[in-house]
Amino acid sequence: MRGISPPRAHSAGEADLAERVGRVASGDEEAFEQVFDALAGPVLGMARRVLRDPGQAEDVAQEVMLEVWRTAARFQPERGTVAMWVMTMAHHRAVDRVRSDQSAAEREHLAASRDRNAAFDDVAETVETQLEWHQVRRCLRTLSEVQRQSVTLAYYRGLTCQEIARLLGTPLGTVKARMRDALIRLRECLGGSA
Structure with a gap:
C-alpha cells in the first residue's frame, strides 16, 4: 500500500504540472497521482470555502479530481495554468452543489407547505362541518x-x-x-x- 506523501504543489512548477496533465490525458496513472497530490488540497479548500460542509466539500473535491482524470485532454495551456483550470472546475462544481441544495430545500419547503395547508384545510373543513351539524341539531x-x-x-x-x-x-x-x-x-x- 502506498504511503501518504507530502503535497508536491510547491516543488512542481507549472510547466511540470502541464506536462503531467498531458500524460494524464494519455492514461498515465502515476502522472495523475502527482497532479492529485499537487492539487487535491487546494481543491478541497476551495470547496470548503464555498460549501461550508466538510462532507459535501470532500465529495466535490473527489468529483473534481475525477473530472481532471477524465477530461485532461481538454486542458489548453494557452488559456491558463493547470491550477487555474482545476480551481475553476472546483469553484463551478461547488457553486452548482450549493444551487442544487438550495433548489432541493425550496422544493421540500414548498411540498411541506402544500401538505400543511392541505391538512389545515381538511381539519378546518371537518371542524366547520361539525359546528354546522351541532348548530342544526340545536335548531331542530x-x-x-x-x-x-x-x-x-x-x-x-x-x-x-x-x-x-x-x-x-x-x-x-x-x-x-x-x-x-x-x-x-x-x-x-x-x-x-x-
Missing part, C-alpha cells in the same frame, strides 16, 4: 315534536311529503304546513343561511 330542538318529526323524515330519511303523510297517517296539507313552518323556524334559528 327548537321545533315542536311534529315539526321535528316531519323534517327528520324528509331530510334525513329522504321521504316525500306524500310518504310522510302516509307513514304518519296525517293529511298531506297538514304535513306541508308543518314542513313550511319548521323550515321558517330553522332559517331564523340558523341566521337566515338555511
Whole structure:
C-alpha cells in the first residue's frame, strides 16, 4: 500500500504540472497521482470555502479530481495554468452543489407547505362541518315534536311529503304546513343561511 506523501504543489512548477496533465490525458496513472497530490488540497479548500460542509466539500473535491482524470485532454495551456483550470472546475462544481441544495430545500419547503395547508384545510373543513351539524341539531330542538318529526323524515330519511303523510297517517296539507313552518323556524334559528 502506498504511503501518504507530502503535497508536491510547491516543488512542481507549472510547466511540470502541464506536462503531467498531458500524460494524464494519455492514461498515465502515476502522472495523475502527482497532479492529485499537487492539487487535491487546494481543491478541497476551495470547496470548503464555498460549501461550508466538510462532507459535501470532500465529495466535490473527489468529483473534481475525477473530472481532471477524465477530461485532461481538454486542458489548453494557452488559456491558463493547470491550477487555474482545476480551481475553476472546483469553484463551478461547488457553486452548482450549493444551487442544487438550495433548489432541493425550496422544493421540500414548498411540498411541506402544500401538505400543511392541505391538512389545515381538511381539519378546518371537518371542524366547520361539525359546528354546522351541532348548530342544526340545536335548531331542530327548537321545533315542536311534529315539526321535528316531519323534517327528520324528509331530510334525513329522504321521504316525500306524500310518504310522510302516509307513514304518519296525517293529511298531506297538514304535513306541508308543518314542513313550511319548521323550515321558517330553522332559517331564523340558523341566521337566515338555511
